[in-house]
Amino acid sequence: MRELSIHRVFDAPRELVFRAWTRPEHLTQWYGPVGTHTPLDTISVDVRAGGTWRACMINNETGEEYPTGGEFREVVEPERLVFTWGEPGGTAVGLVTVTFEDLGAKTAMNFLLTELPDDPGLFRGVSEGWSSAFDRLTELLEGR
Amino acid sequence: MADQLSTTFAALADPTRRAILARLADGEATVTELAEPFRMSLPAVSKHLKVLEKAGLIVRGRSAQWRPCRLDGRPLADVSEWIERYRPFWEGSFDRLDEHLREIMKGDRDA
Numbered sequence: 608m609r610e611l612s613i614h615r616v617f618d619a620p621r622e623l624v625f626r627a628w629t630r631p632e633h634l635t636q637w638y639g640p641v642g643t644h645t646p647l648d649t650i651s652v653d654v655r656a657g658g659t660w661r662a663c664m665i666n667n668e669t670g671e672e673y674p675t676g677g678e679f680r681e682v683v684e685p686e687r688l689v690f691t692w693g694e695p696g697g698t699a700v701g702l703v704t705v706t707f708e709d710l711g712a713k714t715a716m717n718f719l720l721t722e723l724p725d726d727p728g729l730f731r732g733v734s735e736g737w738s739s740a741f742d743r744l745t746e747l748l749e750g751r
Numbered sequence: 752m753a754d755q756l757s758t759t760f761a762a763l764a765d766p767t768r769r770a771i772l773a774r775l776a777d778g779e780a781t782v783t784e785l786a787e788p789f790r791m792s793l794p795a796v797s798k799h800l801k802v803l804e805k806a807g808l809i810v811r812g813r814s815a816q817w818r819p820c821r822l823d824g825r826p827l828a829d830v831s832e833w834i835e836r837y838r839p840f841w842e843g844s845f846d847r848l849d850e851h852l853r854e855i856m857k858g859d860r861d862a
Contacts, residue, residue: 619855636847640842700837718841
């Protein structure tokens, strides 16, 4: 039960979705929650088992930086990625397993975050910020 | 000290105990009332209730004869907060990924 599981279907072929997960020029477009951005020059991805990755999110409002990073454990192009997720070079918060299922023109993505320690704390402040950014977005959308 | 979250997870791992909690979410009940839908013996239900009580998920009345059970949602809130903390991060990212992929696909079709 100690896991977060998210399922999404994207209107794009599997190879493209896999590239979007593994290439900096794509990651800069989407990595990080609403209310943050992740500049291209903060992203490095060495896509192979044992390779490391890092990406630094920046809060759009406060400019606060949230460095993230980890190590790839498994890379099976274009089906599966397993990597640690946490502070670059620091303690991992969890293990991410993403699988991509080929549905022709569409791709089903299964995202699983597991092996979270009892009290991560690491991202507590950050995710509270994200939650509030999310709330603001909801307000904006509902206010329309 | 036993880690509270682990105790809560262990208590929640059993489907009967989750069903008991779901029943108690509607209001307090006696052991007999709780046993009814499960076709279980009273001692078997009592065993489950003990686990739930230890995990702090239920509170039992002091009246010796009835000892009605009541749900205590606080440990559940901890569990949910602990896991859900990361959801906004990824759901938000995936909304943007979806948008990003749509843009690319649109460009491909236009080209």
